[in-house]
Amino acid sequence: MACTSFFEVLIAAVVLMLGAGGLLHGMLLLGWTAMILLLGWMYYLRMRDWLIHSRVMTCDLVERMVGHRTRLTQERPDQLHEIEDQLLSRYAMLSKRLDSMEVIMKSAAGRRGWLPVSLLGTLTMFFSTGVGVSMFAVSLGGTLLAALALDQLVQSIYQLLKTVMSWEQVYPLYQAACREHARKVPQFIPATCFKQQKEKHPVIQAEKLNFSYPNSGQENQGILDECDLAIQAGQSVLLEGASGCGKSTLALLLSGLQQPDSGSLHLFGFSLASLGEEAWRKRVVIAPQFHQNYVLTETLAFNLLMGRGWPPSQEDLMEAETVCRELGLAELLEAMPSGLQQMVGEGGWRLSHGERSRLFIARTLLQKADLIILDESFAALDPETLQIALSCVLRRAKALLLIAHP
Known part of the structure; x- marks a missing residue:
């Protein structure tokens, strides 16, 4: 016209x-x-x-x-x-x-x-x-x-x-439905150099970390004071302590979600500034405490693989189902009419407290990070289920930091 x-x-x-x-x-x-x-x-x-x-x-x-x-x-x-x-x-x-x-x-x-x-x-x-x-x-x-x-x-x-x-x-x-499979990300550190560093250095190493929250009301007293930590590849570390002693704060620092006031923090010998936030967070993945984690109103597959890439391949879906079964969620998958494609969350299938906890663990494991941090992820599980889930985590995690109360 x-x-x-x-x-x-x-x-x-x-x-x-x-x-x-x-x-x-x-x-x-x-x-x-x-x-x-x-x-x-x-x-x-x-x-x-x-x-x-x-x-x-x-x-x-x-x-x-x-x-x-x-x-x-x-x-x-x-x-x-x-x-x-x-x-x-x-x-x-x-x-x-x-x-x-x-x-x-x-x-x-x-x-x-x-x-x-x-x-x-x-x-x-x-x-x-x-x-x-x-x-x-x-x-x-x-x-x-x-x-x-x-x-x-x-x-x-x-x-x-x-x-x-x-x-x-x-x-x-x-545009959201489009996926850039061949997107080129600038590599500041050559792959060969990174491989050499992985063989020589711990997965993560912290030296003399200091951190305090602003306006915390505690004069000259930080949450972390001269904290040292080193986790090697294949190592599983249990971090215990009373509430408020700084366990979760240390986890946030290690995952790159918070920056220390002073001290040094290195991933395979590289600092956060040299490696970049995106690369750091792909290699160090955290499952925060239950109240800080969420189930989105989407399919179970999306909630499991959202940190890995979307849309998923058939291999991704098969691995997600395998991890769920290893975590003791086989009965849940069989009860869901649509399996991994079942809608969950507020608008779908209601998950129990323990099922949500294991979903968060599976979501973390499926990202295949070099270091996995689980912050009180087993608190809602009974002893038998905890043993099943812990065996799966220990078997699949390349390096593990497990935070729990004594």
């Missing part, structure tokens, strides 16, 4: 140039068309702002509904709807701007605006210059032809912009 409309506008411009107004009348039509394109661009910008704000309001509403109980206990009653009022006020303003631009495009910029202006110019030329009736008829025909073309142009631009905005909404989802 847009291409046809542009072609008809050009024909109408030629006809107008042959009429009473001449070149000036044809240029007026082309200028009017340029104005419509400018208004279309302004309408696009306003519609995009309106859509973005609509998404913000929707996301805010969902988050507030999901966290409603926490919100009631933590927010002051007089501030419960303050942000909502601001969002609604801006939404009303953006809606008004969008509607006004739509009215201008559909009415003033189309034939309703063009016909009075063009006819007034034609009549002025007819009476002032005294052109013949035939020239006046040509101008009148060109004006009517241009009016129909401009009306179709406005409608086509309006629909085209809505199509563009719809595509922009789904484009991120379309």
